[in-house]
Amino acid sequence: MKRTVVWILGILTIGFGMLSTSDATPASAAVLSKRILCSTFPIYQITRNVTLGRDAVSVELMLPAQLGCPHDYALTPRDMQKLSQADVLIINGLDMEEFLEAPLRKARTKLRVIDSSTGIQDVLWYAEEHDNDHMHSKKISTGEKAAGHAHDADMHQHEGINPHLFTSPKMAAKLAMNIAAELAKVDPEGAAIYAKNARQYADKLNALADDFAALGKTVRNNRIITQHGVFDYLARDMGLEISAVVQAHAGQEPSAAEMLEIIRMAKEKKVAAVFTEPQYPARVGQTIARESGILTATLDPVATGPENAPLDYFETIMRQNMVILKETLGTR
Secondary structure, eight states: OOOEEEETTTTEEEETTBOOOTTSOOOOTTTOOOEEEESSHHHHHHHHHHTTTOTTOEEEESSOTTOOOOTTOOOOHHHHHHHHHOSEEEEOOTTTTGGGHHHHHTSOTTOEEEETTTTOOSOEEEEEEEOSSOEEEEEEEHHHHHHOOOOOTTOEEEEEEOOOGGGSHHHHHHHHHHHHHHHHHHOGGGHHHHHHHHHHHHHHHHHHHHHHHHHHTTBSOOEEEESSGGGHHHHHHHTOEEEEESOSSTTOOOOHHHHHHHHHHHHHHTOOEEEEOTTSOOHHHHHHHHHHTOEEEEOOOSSOOOTTOOTTHHHHHHHHHHHHHHHHHOBO
């Protein structure tokens, strides 16, 4: 459900399902001190690449670099201090930063919010169906959502958007271009630098996306189980089938009944492997793999990283993921 926060910046309306500043009047470059705050580690890394060489700006990460996806995050006084000192806030969007809704109401009027996801098409939505005994989680595309879904009368369905665009190199390239375009409105003098950097970075990411797509066409078994919905966009790029997720909600372990259902399904569909994430304990995923008689391995969605990660950290980790996928799923 979208919630709308009306916030005075000239006149700026932020739809909190899809925050957008594209219609706001650009602020003068001379007015802003160019302190850019990024909500999450992936957005921070993309923004660092986009602003490379622009000395008039400083880029800071708001949340801890090792936090991961901040689905249930509560802001600290230090976070609030960073927010109060920033001139620009760049967010992931797609409801990732629901915890910022109340603080943004109280934010200084000069704070400019950039939603990196604005305008990106073909996002994925979760559909969670509840019956009397179990919860079933699946993903649906934008087109399927528009067409509606048929389900039994005894099923209750709840939907939510999948905000994890950053794990897909193809989508991350679009985030970079969006960030560059919006920063150019805030800082017109740096527009050429932002555009050049974003284009170069997007080219690298799209080349990486092509390599993932090529690998997806050669894997011997494309059916997998993942920790939660963080890899849905990458799986779509590669043509992988996510048969189940260990955690329907990130950080919430499945019940014994849900684990048994995943194990049954894994055997029935002849799933290749369970992939855990370094940001979460691997015990449940490993148990499911062992009881199903299938392989398990760890894939890193790069939701976290070192405080001073190199600019190519995303590409490096994702290429390591590519090796793991090839070794685990096998190739034809």
